[in-house]
Amino acid sequence: MKRIRLKITIIAVHSLLLFGCSHILDEQPRGIYEPAFFQTERGIHGGLTSMHAHLRYIYGQAYYYNTTLTGTDEATYGQSADQNFKVMDLTGQGDITSTSSRSDALWGVAFSNINTASGIIENAAEVSTITAAQIAEARFFRAFDYFLLVQTFGGVPLDLGAGELIFNITPSRTSVRNTVPEVYTKAIFPDLLTAINDLPDQGRMTGGATKTLARLYLAKAYLTYGWWLENPGNIPTYPEAARTDPDGHNAQWYYQEAYNVSTTAIDNPGPFGLQDTYYDVNLGQNDRNNEILLYADHTETSEFYNGSSLTYANGGAPDNFAGWMMTWNYPDIRSATSTDWSAVISSVQREASQALGRPWTRMAPPIGVVETTFADKQNDSRYDGTFTTVYRANWPKGGVTAASVYNANNLPVTPGGAILTFLDEEPAATINYDNSTYKSNIGAGVLPGRSDFVISPRGISRIVYPGLWKLGPYRTDNGSGLGQPNAASTRPFNIAKFSELYLIAAEAVVKGAAPQTGKSARELINVIRSRAGKWRWNNNGNVAKVEDNSAAMKAATPAAIDINYILAERSREYYGEGYRWYDLIRTQKWNDLAGTYEIAGSNKGDHTAVTHTRSIQPHHYLRPIPQGQLDAMEITQVEIRAYQNPGYD
Numbered sequence: 095m096k097r098i099r100l101k102i103t104i105i106a107v108h109s110l111l112l113f114g115c116s117h118i119l120d121e122q123p124r125g126i127y128e129p130a131f132f133q134t135e136r137g138i139h140g141g142l143t144s145m146h147a148h149l150r151y152i153y154g155q156a157y158y159y160n161t162t163l164t165g166t167d168e169a170t171y172g173q174s175a176d177q178n179f180k181v182m183d184l185t186g187q188g189d190i191t192s193t194s195s196r197s198d199a200l201w202g203v204a205f206s207n208i209n210t211a212s213g214i215i216e217n218a219a220e221v222s223t224i225t226a227a228q229i230a231e232a233r234f235f236r237a238f239d240y241f242l243l244v245q246t247f248g249g250v251p252l253d254l255g256a257g258e259l260i261f262n263i264t265p266s267r268t269s270v271r272n273t274v275p276e277v278y279t280k281a282i283f284p285d286l287l288t289a290i291n292d293l294p295d296q297g298r299m300t301g302g303a304t305k306t307l308a309r310l311y312l313a314k315a316y317l318t319y320g321w322w323l324e325n326p327g328n329i330p331t332y333p334e335a336a337r338t339d340p341d342g343h344n345a346q347w348y349y350q351e352a353y354n355v356s357t358t359a360i361d362n363p364g365p366f367g368l369q370d371t372y373y374d375v376n377l378g379q380n381d382r383n384n385e386i387l388l389y390a391d392h393t394e395t396s397e398f399y400n401g402s403s404l405t406y407a408n409g410g411a412p413d414n415f416a417g418w419m420m421t422w423n424y425p426d427i428r429s430a431t432s433t434d435w436s437a438v439i440s441s442v443q444r445e446a447s448q449a450l451g452r453p454w455t456r457m458a459p460p461i462g463v464v465e466t467t468f469a470d471k472q473n474d475s476r477y478d479g480t481f482t483t484v485y486r487a488n489w490p491k492g493g494v495t496a497a498s499v500y501n502a503n504n505l506p507v508t509p510g511g512a513i514l515t516f517l518d519e520e521p522a523a524t525i526n527y528d529n530s531t532y533k534s535n536i537g538a539g540v541l542p543g544r545s546d547f548v549i550s551p552r553g554i555s556r557i558v559y560p561g562l563w564k565l566g567p568y569r570t571d572n573g574s575g576l577g578q579p580n581a582a583s584t585r586p587f588n589i590a591k592f593s594e595l596y597l598i599a600a601e602a603v604v605k606g607a608a609p610q611t612g613k614s615a616r617e618l619i620n621v622i623r624s625r626a627g628k629w630r631w632n633n634n635g636n637v638a639k640v641e642d643n644s645a646a647m648k649a650a651t652p653a654a655i656d657i658n659y660i661l662a663e664r665s666r667e668y669y670g671e672g673y674r675w676y677d678l679i680r681t682q683k684w685n686d687l688a689g690t691y692e693i694a695g696s697n698k699g700d701h702t703a704v705t706h707t708r709s710i711q712p713h714h715y716l717r718p719i720p721q722g723q724l725d726a727m728e729i730t731q732v733e734i735r736a737y738q739n740p741g742y743d
Contacts, residue, residue, distance in 0.1 A: 129263065132217035138224050141214045145235040146301070147412075148207040149390035150401055151199070152242075153672070154414030154587035156456070158199035161717065162672040164457055165708065167467070167688040168665060169420065169674075173557035173696040174455035179419075184708040191718060192742055197246055198720035199411070204239035209254055211236035213261040230292035231303045234311070237285035240277055241315050245676055248332045248716045248739060249273045252281055271737065273335035278319050286312040295364030300382060301586075306366050307387040309359035310590055313352045313598045318680050320348035320605065327682035329715045332739050346606050353607035356599040360613075366592045368621075371630050372667075373479040375593075378448045378568020381586055385593060389586035390414070394569050406580045409454075413582035417565030418454040420670060422558055424485050425453065427513055427547075428535045429499035435532060441499050441513050442485045443492040446577030448566035449482045458559045460691035461703055464516075464551040467665050470650070471518045473643035475629045476666045482561035483516040484546075484634040491576045504532045505545035510636075512546040514538055516560045520550050527553070527701055537699025553701035555694035562670045563633065593667060596621050601660045615655040619663055623647040626666070657681055685710045713741025 131137035152158055157178055163169040164182035171179040171187065180187035181194045188194060214232035218224045236259075243250045252272045255262040259281060272280070289308040297304045323337050324345040331337075339348075369375045369385045382389065392414050393400050401412040409415050429441035444450065459481075468477035487509050489496065498506040501513060514536075525539035525548060532540070536558055538547035549558060567583040596618045599607075603615040627647035632639035652659060664677055678684035689710060692703045716739045724734050735743050 129213065129217055129261065132213045132261075133220040135221050135223050138214055138218050138221055138228065141210050142228060142231055144210055145207055145214075145232065146391070147401070148203055148210075148235075149388075149589065150392070150412035150414070150587075151203040152411075153390040153589050154392075154416050154583070155199050155411040156409060156416045156419050156454075157196035159416035159672055160419065160457065161195065161197050161199075162675045163670065165688065165710075166674040166678055166684070167460065167462060167691065168669055169457045170460055170691060170693060170706070171556070172420070172422070172455040172458040172559075173555075174423075175457070179456050183706075184710055184714065185706045186709070190714065190742070192721040192724060192738065195717050195720070197717040198722060200242060200246060201720050201723060203411075204243050205251075205254065208236050208239050209262055211239075212254075212259055216261050226292040227294050227298065230289045230308075231298075233285040234289040234293065234303045234308050237282045237289065237315075238311060240281045240285075241311060241318075244274055244277045244282070245318060245679070246717050247719060249277055249335070252277065271333050273333050274319075274322060274331055275335055275338070275340050278315065279340050282315050283312070286315065295362075301389060301391055304364060304366075304387070306359050306362075306364050306592070307590060309355050310387060310592075310595055310598075313356035313359070313595065313602075316348045316355065317352035317598055317602055317605075320345040320352065320602075321680050321682070323348065324605075325682075329682055329712050330740065332716060349602045349605040350607045353599050353602035353609065356595045356602070357610060357613055359595050360599070363592065368593060368625055370625070371479075371628050372475045372626050373629070373631050373633060375591070376479060376564035376588075378566070378585055381568070385591050386586075386588050387592055388590040389588045391586045392582075392584045394571055394584035400584055402582050402584075404581055404584065405578050407582035409582075414585065414587050415452075415582045416587065416672075417562060417567065417583055418452045419456040420458065420559075420562040421451050421453040421566075422455045422458070422561060423453040424450065424514075424561070426536055427485065429487070429501045429507065429513060430504075430532075431496050431499055433500055433504060435500070438535075439489055439494055439496065439499065440492070441487050441489050441501070441507070443488055443576060444579040445488055445491060446567050446569050446572055446579040446581070448568045449486070449561070449563055450488075450579065451561075451566045451583070452579050455557065458556050458693065459554070460693050461551055461554050462691055463669070464554065464560070467662065467669070473646045473650070474623075474626050474666070476626050476669075477518075478629075478633045480562070480564050480669050481516075482563040482566070482634065483518075484512050484636070485514040486636070487511050487513050488576070491574065500532070501545050502532065502534070502538075502540040502547045503543070503545060507545050515546045515548050516554070517548055517550045520552060521548075525550055525553070527699065535698070537697075537701070539701075549701070552703055553694060554703075555700050556696045557698055557700075565670060588671065591668075593622055593625075597660065597664055597667070600655065601657070604655055604657055604660060615660075616651055616653065619655060619660070620648045620651055622663065622667060623651055657683065658687070661687065679715045682715075684715070711741065713739065718742035 165184050171183050181190050211232040218229045249271045252258040293305045366384050374380050407413045425440050425444045427442045428438040431437045471477045490509050498508045501507045527539035529540050534547045538549050600615040600618040603609045624644040627643035629639045629641040690707050692705050694700045719738050
């Protein structure tokens with residue numbers, strides 16, 4: 095096999111992590127780890143802390159977040175997008191290249207953490223006080239990173255300079271890209287199987303790795319590898335490899351194992367389970383709940399443990415600033431303090447609250463998200479628990495003393511009232527977007543008798559659209575004011591949820607796995623849909639809504655479940671959380687479901703939906719190896735081209 099000299103940085107992540115509200119790992123920052131350090135209890139604990147901390151350099155990092163969503167049926171670029179976002183849309187706004195793809199945010203961080211994990215695995219046995227469960231944490235995270243890498247780039251190196259899966263401390267640049275089957279069967283599967291065996295049901299700290307978490311990732315890896323082996327769309331891989339398994343199993347074996355592992359986790363949940371309502375899963379006050387198996391943590395109590403300023407952020411890891419991207423510039427909204435509109439104020443001011451937050455307008459939801467993905471907004475609570483569709487007056491928090499303002503139809507609105515509403519569906523009456531008397535400065539329209547300006551689903555544009563409530567900031571230190579809306583979110587970024595076990599098992603059945611009694615694809619899906627039908631609060635109505643529509647939700651589930659329905663449910667459940675690109679490339683449904691989309695333009699007042707066509711090519715199913723990696727290798731241009739994924743030369 096031809097060997098290419100490869101440079102992979104081995105500097106470990108050097109920030110600390112807060113695990114929930116207690117059990118803080120009080121370790122000192124460290125720039126680099128050496129074998130002797132990993133042969134001490136303090137060294138092992140420090141390495142494990144950095145492994146959890148490295149999640150913040152991937153999850154909540156908005157440019158990586160962009161690569162997981164923009165270009166799918168969940169997101170397109172917004173009005174203020176730069177090329178980081180536009181090229182990912184694949185609509186002629188630029189090409190994805192080794193320099194423009196922001197998957198570089200994953201590459202270096204993951205390999206650094208993999209090397210740290212290998213250091214722990216190799217040396218921890220020298221410390222008598224270190225348990226098998228602690229070593230299993232390192233095995234989990236090594237598998238976790240390799241799973242992200244192999245899905246994103248194809249085959250990646252197992253040898254970082256000292257041998258396959260060996261801790262590397264030298265500046266040697268000799269390595270090769272292993273094939274996809276080698277990465278799964280040599281690294282991901284063995285590490286996760288050991289992790290399942292050795293990890294506890296209850297994490298050693300809040301947010302720590304557990305048996306259930308490892309089972310989720312093994313089931314997901316089995317499912318993904320099964321699809322890879324089957325390759326129904328004849329999508330190329332790289333490095334080139336036969337679609338055969340070194341262990342002699344076929345795709346159906348892996349689908350069955352994905353089902354078996356996920357249902358075992360469902361039946362043996364440990365301290366985990368489903369929240370009673372979908373609203374509670376993503377409610378800021380309820381962060382770190384028992385449905386969340388893994389998260390990149392942050393805190394408002396300490397900049398040191400938060401890893402980020404509590405007052406201002408410029409947008410860069412380890413800040414949690416992904417939620418800014420799909421937040422439009424709502425502070426532009428103006429209402430009047432006089433009936434002739436000679437004096438206006440910002441009636442919805444920038445606030446550090448979950449419904450608002452800091453606007454960047456880099457990403458936007460296509461119209462199909464509102465009209466099709468979340469078609470049922472009456473029974474299904476997930477649209478209400480995902481988006482901010484009503485923007486409410488908050489000007490007193492900014493120091494403005496007006497008792498009320500004049501808004502649509504020159505009608506008054508008091509603090510807390512609706513200033514702008516994105517309607518659930520097209521209204522029977524025609525929206526007047528051209529009203530010149532009391533014209534909305536953001537191009538919203540009016541309906542007779544309503545004091546709130548309105549925009550219908552067909553009027554969603556790249557500049558004005560529903561915000562992403564589920565990722566909005568939540569803080570307890572705002573007092574009676576606007577808080578710190580320019581800071582990055584101090585909430586944890588959720589990575590893995592217990593609910594996904596049901597969807598993985600259901601997908602495995604669709605792919606041919608033999609189900610257990612009571613756990614067919616439809617029955618598994620209906621566990622999730624039943625929960626989605628249970629309301630305790632109308633988020634955008636800002637009013638209690640105790641309603642159980644679970645029977646209607648289950649009745650509406652098709653008798654025969656196919657992969658498109660699985661993907662639709664996954665989008666309803668995890669919209670905007672960074673799952674979508676991986677879901678579409680796994681199932682090879684990217685072009686089918688996201689090849690076209692509708693949205694209005696980038697100017698305020700533009701409500702004319704335009705259909706856009708994406709040019710999704712087979713080579714786009716892998717991201718390019720980052721240019722920084724290519725530049726670091728002292729090899730010929732021919733060798734660089736051989737190292738790069740095809741299509742990105």
